[in-house]
Amino acid sequence: xxxxxxxxxxxxxxxxxxxxxxxxxxxxxxxxxxxxxxxxxxxxxxxxxxxxxxxxxxxxxxxxxxxxxxxxxxxxxxxxxxxxxxxxxxxxxxxxxxxxxxxxxxxxxxxxxxxxxxxxxxxxxxxxxxxxxxxxxxxxxxxxxxxxxxxxxxxxxxxxxxxxxxxxxxxxxxxxxxxxxxxxxxxxxxxxxxxxxxxxxxxxxxxxxxxxxxxxxxxxxxxxxxxxxxxxxxxxxxxxxxxxxxxxxxxxxxxxxxxxxxxxxxxxxxxxxxxxxxxxxxxxxxxxxxxxxxxxxxxxxxxxxxxxxxxxxxxxxxxxxxxxxxxxxxxxxxxxxxxxxxxxxxxxxxxxxxxxxxxxxxxxxxxxxxxxxxxxxxxxxxxxxxxxxxxxxxxxxxxxxxxxxxxxxxxxxxxxxxxxxxx
Amino acid sequence: xxxxxxxxxxxxxxxxxxxxxxxxxxxxxxxxxxxxxxxxxxxxxxxxxxxxxxxxxxxxxxxxxxxxxxxxxxxxxxxxxxxxxxxxxxxxxxxxxxxxxxxxxxxxxxxxxxxxxxxxxxxxxxxxxxxxxxxxxxxxxxxxxxxxxxxxxxxxxxxxxxxxxxxxxxxxxxxxxxxxxxxxxxxxxxxxxxxxxxxxxxxxxxxxxxxxxxxxxxxxxxxxxxxxxxxxxxxxxxxxxxxxxxxxxxxxxxxxxxxxxxxxxxxxxxxxxxxxxxxxxxxxxxxxxxxxxxxxxxxxxxxxxxxxxxxxxxxxxxxxxxxxxxxxxxxxxxx
Numbered sequence: 162x163x164x165x166x167x168x169x170x171x172x173x174x175x176x177x178x179x180x181x182x183x184x185x186x187x188x189x190x191x192x193x194x195x196x197x198x199x200x201x202x203x204x205x206x207x208x209x210x211x212x213x214x215x216x217x218x219x220x221x222x223x224x225x226x227x228x229x230x231x232x233x234x235x236x237x238x239x240x241x242x243x244x245x246x247x248x249x250x251x252x253x254x255x256x257x258x259x260x261x262x263x264x265x266x267x268x269x270x271x272x273x274x275x276x277x278x279x280x281x282x283x284x285x286x287x288x289x290x291x292x293x294x295x296x297x298x299x300x301x302x303x304x305x306x307x308x309x310x311x312x313x314x315x316x317x318x319x320x321x322x323x324x325x326x327x328x329x330x331x332x333x334x335x336x337x338x339x340x341x342x343x344x345x346x347x348x349x350x351x352x353x354x355x356x357x358x359x360x361x362x363x364x365x366x367x368x369x370x371x372x373x374x375x376x377x378x379x380x381x382x383x384x385x386x387x388x389x390x391x392x393x394x395x396x397x398x399x400x401x402x403x404x405x406x407x408x409x410x411x412x413x414x415x416x417x418x419x420x421x422x423x424x425x426x427x428x429x430x431x432x433x434x435x436x437x438x439x440x441x442x443x444x445x446x447x448x449x450x451x452x453x454x455x456x457x458x459x460x461x462x463x464x465x466x467x468x469x470x471x472x473x474x475x476x477x478x479x480x481x482x483x484x485x486x487x488x489x490x491x492x493x494x495x496x497x498x499x500x501x502x503x504x505x506x507x508x509x510x511x512x513x514x515x516x517x518x519x520x521x522x523x524x525x526x527x528x529x530x531x532x533x534x535x536x537x538x539x540x541x542x543x544x545x546x547x548x549x550x551x552x553x554x555x556x557x558x559x560x561x562x563x564x565x566x567x568x569x570x571x572x573x574x575x576x577x578x579x580x581x582x583x584x
Numbered sequence: 585x586x587x588x589x590x591x592x593x594x595x596x597x598x599x600x601x602x603x604x605x606x607x608x609x610x611x612x613x614x615x616x617x618x619x620x621x622x623x624x625x626x627x628x629x630x631x632x633x634x635x636x637x638x639x640x641x642x643x644x645x646x647x648x649x650x651x652x653x654x655x656x657x658x659x660x661x662x663x664x665x666x667x668x669x670x671x672x673x674x675x676x677x678x679x680x681x682x683x684x685x686x687x688x689x690x691x692x693x694x695x696x697x698x699x700x701x702x703x704x705x706x707x708x709x710x711x712x713x714x715x716x717x718x719x720x721x722x723x724x725x726x727x728x729x730x731x732x733x734x735x736x737x738x739x740x741x742x743x744x745x746x747x748x749x750x751x752x753x754x755x756x757x758x759x760x761x762x763x764x765x766x767x768x769x770x771x772x773x774x775x776x777x778x779x780x781x782x783x784x785x786x787x788x789x790x791x792x793x794x795x796x797x798x799x800x801x802x803x804x805x806x807x808x809x810x811x812x813x814x815x816x817x818x819x820x821x822x823x824x825x826x827x828x829x830x831x832x833x834x835x836x837x838x839x840x841x842x843x844x845x846x847x848x849x850x851x852x853x854x855x856x857x858x859x860x861x862x863x864x865x866x867x868x869x870x871x872x873x874x875x876x877x878x879x880x881x882x883x884x885x886x887x888x889x890x891x892x893x894x895x896x897x898x899x900x901x902x903x904x905x906x907x908x909x910x911x912x913x914x915x916x917x918x919x
Contacts, residue, residue, distance in 0.1 A: 209865035248865040253724055254822070257815040258620055259861070266613035279819060282726045286816035289728060290740075302723060310727045353713060354721035 200243045201236075201501065201508055203228075204263030206256050206284060207275035207299075209248035213410055215440055216486045220275035220298060221246055222479035223487035227494035229478070237498070238506040245269055249280055256280035260287045270508035271295075273493055275486070278302040278355065282311075289313045294500075294513040298493040299486050301326070302355065306540040307582050315510040317517055317539040319493040319532075321485075321546070323359055326434060328572045329546035329564030330455060331366025334432055337453065338371045338403065343430055345377045347401035349392055349416070351408055352381035359407040359434070366572070367405075377401050385412060389419045396420075401429055409435035414444040421447050436551060437462075437558050439482035452551040454558055457485035461556040463545060463563070468525035488526045492541065495522050496534060528563060542566065587765065595758040602750040606743050615746045619814050621854050622753040626807030627827075628834035628846035629760055630800040635832075636840035637764055638796050639776030640690070643698045643828055644705030645804055647685075650823025651678045652805025654712065657725040657818040666734045674809055675802050682801030683794070690793040693779070705825060712820045724819035729812055739813060749810050756803050757847075763799060764843060772796055836875060839885020848887050 205224060208217035221244075228242040236242060245267045249256035256276050263269040264287075272295040274284045281300035288295040295316045297305060303324040305311060337343065348364065350356035360379075368374045378399035380392045393416075396404060404425075408416050413435055420426060426449045434455035435441065442448055456462055460472035471491070475483045500516035507513070519536035526532065528543045535542050546569070549561030577583035605615060627649050634640040655677040659670035689700045712719045720726055731739040739745045763769050771792055774782045783789050812818045821827060830853070831846075838849025853871070860870040882889055 210867065214865070248861055248867065250867070252821055253817065253819040254811060254815045257817075258616060261616050262613055262858070265611060265616065279723050282723055283815055283817055283819065286728045290816070304723075304726070308727070354716055354723055357716070 199239075200241045201271070201506060202243050202245060202267065202269040203271045203273055203497075204260065204267060204269030205244055205246045205273050205275055206249045206259045206263065206280070207246065208251040208277060208280075209246070210250050213251065213277065216277075216299070216410070216484055217248070217275060219440070219479075219481065219484040219487045220490045222475065222481065223483060223490040224273060224275070224494050226475060226478050227491055227498065231498055237501045240506050242498075249276060251277055251280055253280045253283035257283040257287050260284050261291075264291055264293060269293075271497065271513070273298055273490070273497070275299050275490060278305070281305060285311060285313055285316055288316045293510045294497075294508070294517075296493040296497060296517075298490045302358075304580075304582075306538045307577060307580070309538075309582060312538070314539075315514045317493075317496070317514075317534060319496060319534075319541050320489045321544065322540060323355075324362060324573055324576055325542075325546055325569055326455065327359065327362035328366050328569045328576075330363050330432070330434055330548060331368075332370050332564060332568065333548040333562060334363070334367040334403075334405070334453070335370030335374070337430070337432075338367065338374055341402075341430065343402040344373050344375060345399075345401045345403075346374055347378035347380070347396050347399045347404045347429075348376060349380045349382065349396060349404060349406045349408065351384050351412060353384050356381065356384075356407050360405060363405055363407070363432075363434070369572075382408070382412070382416070387415060389416045392416070393420050393423050393425055396425060397423060397428065403430040403432065405432045405434075407434055410440065411444075413441055417441075417445050417449060418447070421449065426452055432548070435485075437549065438485045440484045442557050443482065448553045448557065449551055450553045453548050454551045456545055456547045456549065456558075456561065456563075458483055458488050459556060459558050459561075462547070462549070462558065462561050463525070465525060465530075467530075471525050492522070492524055492526060492532055492544070495524060496520060528566060542570065588762070591761045591765065592758060595754050595761070598757070599750060599754040602754065603747060606746055612742065615742065616814075617854065617858065619746060619749050619810065621850055622749050623807045623811035623814060624830070624834065624854065625847045625850040626753060626756050626810065627804050628831045628838075628850050629757065630803035630807070631828075631831045632835050632840055632846040633760060633763065633772075633796060633800040633803070635835060636845075637769065637776060638772045638793060640793065640797070641694070641698045642689075642701040643825065643832075644685075644701030644703070645800070645831055646825070646827035647701075647705040647708040647823050648678050648682055648801035648804040649808040649811075649827060649831075650708065650712065650818070650820070651681050651801075652808030653812040653818040653822050654719060654725070654808075655805075656809045657729050657812050658718070660729045660731070661725060661727070663730065666732065667737075667739060668734055671809060675805050678805035679798050679802050682798040686794045686797035686801075690790055690797055702825060702828075705823065705828060709820060709823045709825075712823060719820075722820055725812075725817050728816045729818075731813070745813060749813065752806055752810060756806050760803060761843060768792070768795075833871070833875060835885070837878060837885060839888030839891070842885070842887040842891045845885050845887040849885060852886075 207220055208214060224244060232241045245263055247259045247263060249259045260272055272293055274281055274295055274297045276284060276299060278300040281297050292315055297318040299320050301321045301323050303322045306318045348360050350360040364376055378401060380395050382389060382392050432453040436452060437454035437459055438457035460469055496517050499520060499522055500513045503516040504512045517534050521531050521533045523530055524532050526544055528545050532541050532544050543566055545563055547561055547563040549558040552559050631645045634642050652674045655674035656670050659665040659673050685704045689697055692700055713721055737744055739748055771787055775789055775792060779789055808822060834849035834853050835846045837852045839845030856871055856874060857867055860867045
């Protein structure tokens with residue numbers, strides 16, 4: 162079994178740390194020592210408290226499931242994989258400190274950064290300094306790997322990229338818009354960088370594929386806003402043909418519950434990139450039918466035996482349903498395991514990075530069954546992107562259309578040039 | 585004069601002790617813990633200049649912590665400043681900001697002052713979030729903070745960074761100590777205890793409060809700079825109300841009536857956080873229980889309690905000496 166080693170090691174290290182600091186004439190602080198065991202120690206800073214704790218837990222669940230399997234088969238060259246999980250509360254400065262502690266204090270040789278975006282950028286700076294291998298498994302902000310100024314040779318990403326979703330989603334939306342004559346669009350996204358950039362990119366590519374689309378109303382509810390009455394009223398008054406929303410998590414749940422009271426989803430076509438995730442599906446009182454839902458994680462997407470088997474195993478072992486963050490972490494774990502096998506368990510950051518760069522893995526979450534770690538910017542491509550129509554009961558999504566990767570990659574190149582990330 | 589030199593001597597001793605940490609080969613995690621503690625310690629100590637010494641309960645002090653962090657980070661990322669230049673610029677910017685905010689806030693007292701500082705903080709926080717092209721919005725300052733060498737000092741080296749932070753920290757603590765033990769510091773206490781009496785004595789209460797507000801903001805800015813150097817970035821939550829709340833917790837935990845109380849509170853809070861986070865994700869629950877025990881049980885910070893007991897014992901001893909002298913005198917008279 163993978164040991165999520167918290168209690169036992171920390172107590173021992175705490176005593177050592179207290180001794181060391183007492184020698185320096187100061188009050189004790191937790192912990193310090195490099196791992197002396199043969200285990201491969203992987204540090205996982207993530208969010209385990211607050212409103213998005215469920216996503217952090219689902220990340221840890223997927224990692225645990227992957228590493229348990231390797232350990233059950235004897236580990237890597239006989240070395241077991243141990244995870245050391247720490248809660249950063251999603252605060253960037255805490256994430257930076259926790260990551261440093263995991264390396265310096267808990268003796269972790271590898272970091273799987275299961276943080277949301279803002280903390281992921283802080284972890285990236287720690288990795289730049291310490292040079293261990295890091296896989297960002299949850300941050301979808303494109304610039305993390307697209308911006309060459311942020312590039313760190315030993316840091317990789319196995320999460321979706323915002324720009325990929327925007328191009329794929331824009332293409333799908335334009336096709337629907339042309340078929341149904343959806344010309345006037347409204348938007349409803351959270352008022353912070355992710356919400357604004359995601360919405361701008363989605364609408365940009367929707368217009369790129371269908372020149373008749375115009376945005377007639379934009380609403381920007383605050384993050385964690387409890388009351389959406391004003392927003393829903395504005396959307397109704399706009400009398401738009403369609404709406405796009407990048408709301409997520411608890412905000413999306415609150416918005417849907419309140420919008421249902423006004424029958425908003427029956428009055429206009431709605432596109433919601435973050436709708437189709439079990440974390441949302443299970444929380445909404447009345448899950449809307451017929452909303453265009455972005456692909457997050459669903460047991461029927463792709464409809465393969467491998468995906469179904471992974472879902473069932475996750476539910477059986479973790480006693481909960483997987484989320485979008487789960488599959489992203491499962492992919493991160495798989496890239497790492499493959500790399501460790503190639504290096505015969507050597508955890509040197511540079512050697513592992515060489516092994517991961519450009520690698521291709523077989524996975525249930527890949528378009529055509531594989532996902533590639535693109536060598537040029539250390540990010541994954543060929544994972545499943547697409548939209549489907551929501552159903553109010555299992556499997557909650559139907560008629561899922563997978564976006565082809567060729568146009569995504571072509572338009573991504575142009576986007577990079579426009580952003581000044583490529584020449 | 586004697587106590588001033590004694591304080592400076594103690595500050596020097598504190599610096600030597602801090603510098604001995606890497607000399608004795610303390611592991612990096614200990615240095616990280618201390619550096620993190622120094623940044624937050626300056627935030628709490630500077631806030632206590634307002635709360636403990638002047639009676640101004642600010643709910644928005646973290647805006648100056650963030651202002652220092654962002655001004656320093658942006659200056660360094662521009663590539664046009666050396667580290668000392670950016671350091672001075674960040675403090676200057678924060679002082680100017682505190683001057684403007686303080687000129688409005690210090691005219692009010694108690695809850696009105698507290699809420700106005702909170703309002704300014706949220707305004708500043710929303711500017712950071714909204715001005716994405718300049719501040720990076722909710723992602724913060726990305727890409728790291730460049731640390732070019734200056735005077736042969738390389739802050740990219742963790743040990744040198746630790747020494748730099750220690751020196752800056754001790755200098756700030758020494759400045760705070762000089763402030764609170766100076767006539768200006770006693771004027772602050774007078775304003776805290778009876779503002780009207782201070783005004784009747786001819787003190788320009790508004791100006792003194794404003795000066796105190798600006799000074800404490802500058803020290804908080806140094807804390808923000810140290811944290812920026814530590815995490816190699818600046819993030820909006822440096823200036824969120826929860827960070828101000830944390831600083832108030834630190835003061836509550838350590839005590840507001842003893843000079844180093846907030847620093848002790850910082851160490852307690854950070855230790856509680858670092859230890860509980862290894863056992864559970866319910867860190868806030870543990871912190872909440874500890875604070876409840878302190879507030880309901882001790883009704884003051886541990887350092888305040890120790891100081892009070894020390895004072896009680898000292899007075900009891902003095903009383904015993906006086907009683908003994910009286911008894912001797914009585915015996916002499918009887919004889």
